[in-house]
Amino acid sequence: xxxxxxxxxxxxxxxxxxxxxxxxxxxxxxxxxxxxxxxxxxxxxxxxxxxxxxxxxxxxxxxxxxxxxxxxxxxxxxxxxxxxxxxxxxxxxxxxxxxxxxxxxxxxxxxxxxxxxxxxxxxxxxxxxxxxxxxxxxxxxxxxxxxxxxxxxxxxxxxxxxxxxxxxxxxxxxxxxxxxxxxxxxxxxxxxxxxxxxxxxxxxxxxxxxxxxxxxxxxxxxxxxxxxxxxxxxxxxxxxxxxxxxxxxxxxxxxxxxxxxxxxxxxxxxxxxxxxxxxxxxxxxxxxxxxxxxxxxxxxxxxxxxxxxxxxxxxxxxxxxxxxxxxxxxxxxxxxxxxxxxxxxxxxxxxxxxxxxxx
Amino acid sequence: xxxxxxxxxxxxxxxxxxxxxxxxxxxxxxxxxxxxxxxxxxxxxxxxxxxxxxxxxxxxxxxxxxxxxxxxxxxxxxxxxxxxxxxxxxxxxxxxxxxxxxxxxxxxxxxxxxxxxxxxxxxxxxxxxxxxxxxxxxxxxxxxxxxxxxxxxxxxxxxxxxxxxxxxxxxxxxxxxxxxxxxxxxxxxxxxxxxxxxxxxxxxxxxxxxxxxxxxxxxxxxxxxxxxxxxxxxxxxxxxxxxxxxxxxxxxxxxxxxxxxxxxxxxxxxxxxxxxxxxxxxxxxxxxxxxxxxxxxxxxxxxxxxxxxxxxxxxxxxxxxxxxxxxxxxxxxxxxxxxxxxxxxxxxxxxxxxxxxxxxxxxxxxxxxxxxxxxxxxxxxxxxxxxxxxxxxxxxxxxxxxxxxxxxxxxxxxxxxxxxxx
Numbered sequence: 001x002x003x004x005x006x007x008x009x010x011x012x013x014x015x016x017x018x019x020x021x022x023x024x025x026x027x028x029x030x031x032x033x034x035x036x037x038x039x040x041x042x043x044x045x046x047x048x049x050x051x052x053x054x055x056x057x058x059x060x061x062x063x064x065x066x067x068x069x070x071x072x073x074x075x076x077x078x079x080x081x082x083x084x085x086x087x088x089x090x091x092x093x094x095x096x097x098x099x100x101x102x103x104x105x106x107x108x109x110x111x112x113x114x115x116x117x118x119x120x121x122x123x124x125x126x127x128x129x130x131x132x133x134x135x136x137x138x139x140x141x142x143x144x145x146x147x148x149x150x151x152x153x154x155x156x157x158x159x160x161x162x163x164x165x166x167x168x169x170x171x172x173x174x175x176x177x178x179x180x181x182x183x184x185x186x187x188x189x190x191x192x193x194x195x196x197x198x199x200x201x202x203x204x205x206x207x208x209x210x211x212x213x214x215x216x217x218x219x220x221x222x223x224x225x226x227x228x229x230x231x232x233x234x235x236x237x238x239x240x241x242x243x244x245x246x247x248x249x250x251x252x253x254x255x256x257x258x259x260x261x262x263x264x265x266x267x268x269x270x271x272x273x274x275x276x277x278x279x280x281x282x283x284x285x286x287x288x289x290x291x292x293x294x295x296x297x298x299x300x301x302x303x304x305x306x307x308x309x310x311x312x313x314x315x316x317x318x319x320x321x322x323x324x325x326x327x328x329x330x331x332x333x334x335x336x337x338x339x340x341x342x343x344x345x346x347x348x349x350x351x352x353x354x355x356x357x358x359x
Numbered sequence: 360x361x362x363x364x365x366x367x368x369x370x371x372x373x374x375x376x377x378x379x380x381x382x383x384x385x386x387x388x389x390x391x392x393x394x395x396x397x398x399x400x401x402x403x404x405x406x407x408x409x410x411x412x413x414x415x416x417x418x419x420x421x422x423x424x425x426x427x428x429x430x431x432x433x434x435x436x437x438x439x440x441x442x443x444x445x446x447x448x449x450x451x452x453x454x455x456x457x458x459x460x461x462x463x464x465x466x467x468x469x470x471x472x473x474x475x476x477x478x479x480x481x482x483x484x485x486x487x488x489x490x491x492x493x494x495x496x497x498x499x500x501x502x503x504x505x506x507x508x509x510x511x512x513x514x515x516x517x518x519x520x521x522x523x524x525x526x527x528x529x530x531x532x533x534x535x536x537x538x539x540x541x542x543x544x545x546x547x548x549x550x551x552x553x554x555x556x557x558x559x560x561x562x563x564x565x566x567x568x569x570x571x572x573x574x575x576x577x578x579x580x581x582x583x584x585x586x587x588x589x590x591x592x593x594x595x596x597x598x599x600x601x602x603x604x605x606x607x608x609x610x611x612x613x614x615x616x617x618x619x620x621x622x623x624x625x626x627x628x629x630x631x632x633x634x635x636x637x638x639x640x641x642x643x644x645x646x647x648x649x650x651x652x653x654x655x656x657x658x659x660x661x662x663x664x665x666x667x668x669x670x671x672x673x674x675x676x677x678x679x680x681x682x683x684x685x686x687x688x689x690x691x692x693x694x695x696x697x698x699x700x701x702x703x704x705x706x707x708x709x710x711x712x713x714x715x716x717x718x719x720x721x722x723x724x725x726x727x728x729x730x731x732x733x734x735x736x737x738x739x740x741x742x743x744x745x746x747x748x749x750x751x752x753x754x755x756x757x758x759x760x761x762x763x764x765x766x767x768x769x770x771x772x773x774x775x776x777x778x779x780x781x
Contacts, residue, residue: 145666148663169714171666171729172666172731240714271705271706271709272711288706311709337712355713355731356712357711357712358712358731
């Protein structure tokens with residue numbers, strides 16, 4: 001295989017595909033990027049078997065073919081070449097990367113060892129790429145990173161007559177996002193780790209989405225992202241949502257986030273922030289043994305009978321408030337130990353449910 | 360850092376040996392050592408024959424054929440240590456216990472209650488002698504470094520006060536071996552250069568020291584000799600982790616033994632965490648393998664960070680057991696040491712509650728390791744009861760069934776570390 005392309009285009013295609021390459025893979029060939037030509041295109045594939053990214057760019061193809069090249073080295077080498085055209089010449093065991101002087105010689109990996117990647121893109125549904133990326137960002141914050149509980153590291157893709165629903169939970173909080181009117185078929189548990197890569201790898205104005213038997217496939221003009229589904233059954237979350245909330249307070253989102261940023265100065269790790277919610281608004285308190293504390297008052301529009309005192313992990317609270325893209329947020333409460341819900345009072349397409357901290 | 364001389368270093372004299380003499384008065388005034396394989400403690404009478412800690416007991420017998428040798432009773436040492444530490448705590452909450460038999464105290468906040476620091480030191484010596492029956496030496500100075508040197512000068516059974524401003528006068532005539540960190544090798548190098556006192560060390564050009572000691576050590580020792588101790592006096596630096604380890608002699612392979620060791624360490628760590636009202640989110644283990652015929656041991660470490668901090672014995676035990684099993688893998692050589700530590704500590708009053716999933720698939724058996732789960736709540740209730748009973752009736756009053764009949768292996772960490780040197 002011998003191709004020539006402009007450095008920045010090549011670096012972009014390689015860099016995005018390389019995001020799927022795991023840093024610690026035990027299988028040597030998975031450290032590589034599969035580069036193969038097709039017509040006047042170069043397709044670049046990186047995979048850790050769970051996440052697969054395929055990118056493609058138009059190049060000048062002098063000799064068609066395929067090669068697996070160490071991904072980190074290839075990507076960094078191309079980025080550091082002088083601007084201008086770059087030639088990649090892969091024949092036998094050696095890959096030569098050259099352009100305007102510098103020349104890298106890299107040892108190629110065994111092409112036949114590279115896992116075969118399905119080319120099935122299913123019957124996808126076109127989705128507004130920005131809306132999809134924003135919705136994913138709103139739910140992945142609630143997904144767990146704990147590999148011991150694989151189901152909770154997923155985002156549930158659930159389809160109904162109303163549209164597509166994305167749900168995630170790490171057992172401490174739960175995020176639900178509806179994309180009304182999107183007629184996707186099928187459902188599945190999609191790894192949140194892979195969804196976090198969507199915008200950076202193939203993000204575009206329009207993203208075609210398909211849920212297949214074993215994977216979900218996102219494709220756009222910039223490439224294809226395939227995520228292997230996690231097996232199992234997502235917890236039945238509907239019953240966790242309280243039926244009614246005796247108290248609610250409407251707050252200015254920026255004021256809450258500013259207050260929490262001050263709270264973080266004191267509350268590292270797992271120090272809870274205490275909220276006293278009453279007709280006067282919200283009194284915020286944090287205190288930490290050996291350090292000190294911070295208090296402040298937030299004005300708010302309160303509806304309810306009794307004042308409620310509740311404590312939260314401030315990071316989890318900030319995640320939820322930050323996920324709501326409007327000026328005003330609503331905090332609904334039952335009491336100090338039942339789940340609270342944060343949402344936009346004007347919009348029922350997103351909610352963030354959060355368990356309190358018992359102090 | 361130099362300031363008012365309010366730092367005390369209290370160091371129990373020949374601690375294990377003193378406890379033995381307390382328990383068996385016929386041993387008083389005799390040359391005696393604790394430890395049948397390696398000397399863990401020696402009475403001052405035994406030290407006159409050149410017997411020192413960490414020396415093989417065989418050597419001790421050669422130096423002093425009539426020396427009495429007793430095995431250790433580690434449970435008793437721990438009890439007496441706790442008695443002493445409780446006495447010390449009456450004088451200040453700013454106390455940093457650095458081993459089973461020594462602690463630093465900052466009495467700056469206590470002088471209006473108990474008098475000046477040297478008077479507090481006298482009261483401590485009287486109280487420890489009177490209530491615990493043990494001799495303790497105390498050094499009083501403006502830094503931890505100097506207080507520790509002073510208590511060594513005071514030994515046995517003495518008090519040494521280094522007044523503010525008198526630090527260099529105190530240090531100068533002392534032999535260099537009194538400086539923390541100067542062992543026989545460094546001392547030998549310094550002697551070759553004609554340096555045998557701290558004063559001579561202080562007067563030596565750092566450039567000259569560097570040629571023999573290396574730059575880092577030269578700078579460090581030169582600074583200490585001039586009483587420039589760059590370490591701030593933080594008597595209550597919150598611990599970054601709580602850990603414990605157990606040496607296992609020739610090693611264990613039986614999973615039941617592994618179970619017991621992990622549980623025993625988890626119980627010890629859990630108890631210490633709960634006493635401090637702390638919990639931690641990272642559990643780490645270290646397993647040492649040393650097969651017969653192998654030149655050196657191999658250490659295998661594993662760790663796992665949980666979503667939320669835990670402090671229950673059950674939670675630590677479950678995570679640690681998984682990690683230890685993972686570290687052992689399919690290996691057949693015996694494990695000669697198991698160590699467990701909990702880090703990323705937080706105040707544990709607060710518990711992040713969980714959503715109560717009904718689904719068996721998600722709510723697996725692992726939930727005791729998750730603070731906020733119902734099983735964690737139950738484990739926490741058991742721990743509270745156990746801790747309360749032990750506080751009232753003593754450590755041995757109640758225990759976990761999985762450790763029945765195994766308590767005698769319960770040796771303090773310091774003993775384990777000493778034993779590992781052998």
